[in-house]
Amino acid sequence: MTDLNKTGTTPGLTRRGLLSAFAATAVAAAPTYANAAGFLRGGGDIRRIKMYNARTGESMDTIYWVEGDYVREALREVNFFFRDWRRNEVAAIDNRTIDIIAATHRLVDANDPFMLLSGYRSPATNAALRSRSGGVARNSLHMQGQAADIRLNSRSVSQVARAAASCGGGGVGRYSGSNFTHVDCGSVRTWGG
Secondary structure (H helix, E strand, O other), X not given: OOEHHXXXXXXXXXXXXXXXXXXXXXXXXXXXXXXXXXOOOOOOOEEEEEEEEOOOOEEEEEEEEEOOEEOHHHHHHHHHHOOEOOOOEOOOOOHHHHHHHHHHHHHOOOOOOEEEEEOOOOHHHHHHHHHHOOOOOOOOHHHHOOEEEEEOOOOOHHHHHXXXXXXXXXXXXXXXXXOEEEEXXXXXXXXXX
16 A cells, blocks of 8 residues: 555555545535636535546546645556557546546536546557548647547436536537547537537
């Protein structure tokens, strides 16, 4: 177990102890959009991200923000989870993207995890995908660690997209035909159907 003193959070608690202490709070806490990004609203002392990746078989359910501070160990876990699985390359995922995903999950009021279809993409992976599909941007925010393509089995693409767009934190694309929603922390915009 890692002592959270090393990550700048509450002294004397292990990450597991901290997660246990806040487990009940996670259910009751509303997303907090009071940071510099300005799109987290409501009260709440923690932020949590809950996802799975069918391509790698991995799951993640982690509290990554506690009382105004990001938990570095949890962010490293997020970075690894969001890696380009095709090339096994890890990059830093923009905290704003993580916040949008966590807030969207809270807003749709679902218990099941998001499925991550695409997180970070290396330039090589992006170029390969672009050669097969006109829907892949040349300068995709996926290459900057600022975008994710997500699916929630218990909610429609429209429901997820409306929740993400209500955050006003970046771009939201609806890909109803492929059953996923794109979210990013770039300029505020929407597209798709």
